[in-house]
Amino acid sequence: MIIKNSEFVVSAPTVERCPQDDKPEYAFIGRSNVGKSSLINMLCNHKGLAKTSATPGKTLLINHFIVNGEWYIVDLPGYGYARSKTTQSKLQIMNTGYILKRQQLCCLFVLIDIRHEQKKIDRQFVDWLGENGVPFAIVFTKADKLTASRAKTNALQWMKTLKDTWETLPPYFITSSESKAGREELLNYIEEINNSVSSPQ
Numbered sequence: 591m592i593i594k595n596s597e598f599v600v601s602a603p604t605v606e607r608c609p610q611d612d613k614p615e616y617a618f619i620g621r622s623n624v625g626k627s628s629l630i631n632m633l634c635n636h637k638g639l640a641k642t643s644a645t646p647g648k649t650l651l652i653n654h655f656i657v658n659g660e661w662y663i664v665d666l667p668g669y670g671y672a673r674s675k676t677t678q679s680k681l682q683i684m685n686t687g688y689i690l691k692r693q694q695l696c697c698l699f700v701l702i703d704i705r706h707e708q709k710k711i712d713r714q715f716v717d718w719l720g721e722n723g724v725p726f727a728i729v730f731t732k733a734d735k736l737t738a739s740r741a742k743t744n745a746l747q748w749m750k751t752l753k754d755t756w757e758t759l760p761p762y763f764i765t766s767s768e769s770k771a772g773r774e775e776l777l778n779y780i781e782e783i784n785n786s787v788s789s790p791q
Contacts (some may be wrong), residue, residue: 591777594658596634601651605688609654609662614784615694617664618729619685620641620701622714625731628664628767629701638783640665650681652688661784664695670711689724696783697725697777697779704730704744704764708751719755728762729776734769 597665600609618626639655653665667681680741689698691754698719719726728749733741752759762772763780765772 591781593634593636593777596636596639596655596657596663598639599654599656599662600655603651603690603769604684608652608688608692612694613656613661613663614690614696614787615616615654615735616699616780616783617666617688617692617695618650618699618701619666620668620729621625621670621703622668622707624668624701624703625767626665626668629765630665632767632770633773634663650677652684658715661780662694669715689719690722692723695725696728696787697780699727699729701729701731702732702748704741704748708720708748713751716752716760717755726762728780730762730764732766733764733771735764736778768784 599609599761600607617632620626629635630640634657635653638739640653644729650667652667655665657663663770666685669682669685671674689695700719705779716726716728719790730741730748741764745762749759751760763772763779
């Protein structure tokens with residue numbers, strides 16, 4: 591897939607305030623500082639499209655970006671960090687509402703820092719997606735921080751731990767916003783899904 595253009599559309603506080611059309615949506619979520627904004631910018635080849643920050647928990651709204659005028663990338667607030675329990679609860683309600691109610695959501699990409707072993711909060715979130723029948727894929731980030739062989743080993747080990755309860759494992763991708771590793775594979779996956787769903791009006 592060739593990305594010709596991408597632009598910010600809207601920041602919504604609730605799923606009801608998201609764009610009112612039927613274009614396919616691909617949402618990105620993960621723990622704070624997992625590299626979500628950097629990955630979105632890398633995929634779109636548009637530096638500064640999604641705002642990056644060294645401070646965790648900066649994404650507090652549902653952010654829509656239109657790509658090629660045909661489909662949306664959705665930047666969801668991270669989970670597992672908030673300055674207060676009130677904010678954390680608000681973000682959880684926001685994310686849950688979008689993930690479970692948004693009919694245009696074709697795939698949720700769950701971002702995982704490839705340098706670390708499986709964390710309880712990530713596993714609980716992935717299991718919750720499975721229990722609710724949400725279509726998703728795992729995206730390992732920051733692969734440039736490891737050797738290629740170590741990155742692959744870590745990813746395989748992370749996926750292997752799912753087998754204690756998962757019969758069929760979700761797809762996964764190994765990426766780096768720095769080296770652009772995994773960009774083509776991820777965009778091709780999105781294109782395959784776009785081709786399998788009804789053409790946007």
